Amino acid sequence: MKDFVNSSDASIHRQTKWIKRFLETYWVVIALHFAAQLYAYLYLPYEIEAGIFYYKVLLGPTLLMGGSVAAAQLVDRFAAKYSFISLFAAGTFVSMVIIHLNMDIRIIGAVMLLPIMASAIFFRLDLTLYTAVLQIVAFCIMYNWDSRFKAFLGPFDLIAIPIFILVGTLVAGIIIVNGRELLYDLETTMTAKQSLMAENATMLKISKTDALTGLFNHMSFHEYYEKALEYGELGVPFHLALIDIDNFKGINDKFGHRTGDLVLSRVACTIQENIPSTDIATRYGGEEFAILLFEQTFEEALCLMEQVRTAFSETRHAELGGLAVTVSIGLKSYERGTTKERLFEDTDALLYTAKRSGKNKVVTPLQTVDEGSAVL
Known part of the structure; x- marks a missing residue:
């Protein structure tokens, strides 16, 4: 897999900070999902046996999602150049588990779109395209190997969900391009401002000092x-x-x-x-x-x-x-x-x-x- 890390030291530092924040956010998502499932089982109509719920719905999926995030954190610590790959692979896996457990056509596209939107924060089209491909691959895997997921979808859903993902990717791409332009304009403005400040400082120094001796005038x-x-x-x-x-x-x-x-x-x-x-x-x-x-x-x-x-x-x-x-x-x-x-x-x-x-x-x-x- 191509190494996505190719930027300045300042950019790398910023990206490293956000990778760690996203990985911490994944743990928050897992914790909230755990709490929501437990609340739904205890206080809402939930037709499933206790043993099956705790093993197959609550603890098992939580451990799987937590394991994927923990693995991504290990990659980030010991093989940082693969951090982006592991970050969004873990995010895609968490999305797949949540969709599998909460089969609802209204959340499928939204959940699969979250990693794509998250990738846009790094202002890198290659990273966003990589994440979009992961979502399409995840959708295909779930459709072919998850019988419940396949049975839940209709013919229209097979077209609508991938298109929804592609449209979301396009929107993320537009955000990235516009963000880059804004960042470039900001950097240009700041550079011009710094140059002007340097010129003003030089002119101020010249106006305050004697050219021959270097002392104040x-x-x-x-x-x-x-x-x-x-x-x-x-x-x-x-x-x-x-x-x-x-x-x-x-x-x-x-x-x-x-x-x-x-x-x-x-x-x-x-x-x-x-x-x-x-x-x-x-x-x-x-x-x-x-x-x-x-x-x-x-x-x-x-x-x-x-x-x-x-x-x-x-x-x-x-x-x-x-x-x-x-x-x-x-x-x-x-x-x-x-x-x-x-x-x-x-x-x-x-x-x-x-x-x-x-x-x-x-x-x-x-x-x-x-x-x-x-x-x-």
Whole structure:
């Protein structure tokens, strides 16, 4: 028998889940049939001896149906590639037993149609056709080997029931085709939506970051700055640091703008490597950078800025003839009630104090840290 399992891992997982659910449903059907037969015997007119009823109608058929379902579960566990075959073979057998015990032309077609309708949930035409063939084979077996079943049917039934099964198969096929189209449309829509989301995320990232340095840009700084001020008003401390590359115009004039861009990129990398991920580093404009520092005391922020400054002054650049690039830094903490303009202006003033007083230093409202180094 051809292996019906030929799909993606996600599809296989879904199918495996539904196979187990159907097998569990078969047990529910058997239990309900057992209860219905017992109730009918005890409380409805039922002209049959107790021994025959319990052996041939209740226990025997229940054990046969349960055995077929248990066998299907074993196949599903130890030979999963044959799970579909065993699943609907067991379902067909259960249908045959129920029809044999409840000979009524009104339920024959409906019971035999149930496995076909159930197979449609997997959206596979080959599986539905296989299940339909099983029902036709089961009908032929019962007609040729079950004398009661054969005697119960009339000539019209021999035509009507197979046609009913075929029509049901056709309906299931239409459901499958339409379901596949809907699934394809849904997947196409989801793919397009994911692509659009990825494009939007890329565009958002581009709009928020500086193309040369990869840091947040001027606009992003003000967005985060506003948020920081809101948290600051709630008592969350933060600090603002402004960094400016010393003698950057001289670098551009002497070594060219390409070398200047390289220096800017390296400065940005040094900043990112030395600050925690909770801090916000931005290229404010030109050779100036702004950093918002969170979750640390002023002393820790000062130590961190000294670490950044030292890292710059100790890095030599081959493109600059082995010279180091230094930076001047202004650092100030936010105090509740301070406006965004006042904090920025005060920090900017500290930065220019550092520039005017010799460069390559960190200046704060509390202290000035002087360091000498080879400067350009």
